[in-house]
Amino acid sequence: MAVKVRIPTPLQKLTANQSEVTVEALTIDELLTGLERQHPGIKERLCDEAGKLRRFVNIYVNEEDIRFLQGQETKLKAGDDISIIPAIAGGAAVVKKQVTLVFPQEQIKEPAVFTMAKRFDIMPNIRKARVTETVGEMTLELEGTEDNLKKGIAFLESRGIKVEPVTGESAR
Structure with missing residues (x-):
């Protein structure tokens, strides 16, 4: 099923300056894989070598932090509002x-x-x-x-x- 994902400004250079993309996914793990398939290089910004979210990356599904749901196994459904919110890097301290x-x-x-x-x-x-x-x-x-x-x-x-x-x- 297709879900929409809000992409933060620092990562939009990897999504052809799109602030929102659509990905086929049933879980956050599938979403991360789908993002990488469509926008190569984005997953390494979000995940470590083992495929786990970096500690400074938060993903919210319907305003709920997935760390308080089922983490990367959090299930998605049509209409879910997904936001990626990384810590700021570069520029101002x-x-x-x-x-x-x-x-x-x-x-x-x-x-x-x-x-x-x-x-x-x-x-x-x-x-x-x-x-x-x-x-x-x-x-x-x-x-x-x-x-x-x-x-x-x-x-x-x-x-x-x-x-x-x-x-x-x-x-x-």
Whole structure:
């Protein structure tokens, strides 16, 4: 079955500058193989020599990180929204920053972190989270350019999410 895949800007030179491509695949593994067949060289940017996703590459299916699904064995179906979000390399220096987010109740079920990551080329890594119907707290390590991190944090704050830097011992 054919699925559409959003290609991040740094990889679009491998897809003839296409920001979205269609691939025949039933799983993420098949998607990666199909991408390589259609766009030689792209898989080595996404996977290591053993064919496993590189640690700095995130793939989302319908706004869910495949690391929290079935990884590369995650099954795909028609209409799935697939996004590849790698860490930024080259150009501006990549920095890491740990922050704690406190979500207002109306934002708990919204994909604010996913939207921030996608919109501002930021790679979030969840360090700790506590989410219920009434409480949303999350500690993230954010990786991206300093400018993109500032924009991403401003985006979260504009949605009423409290963002506090993690410092000292609590950053471990």
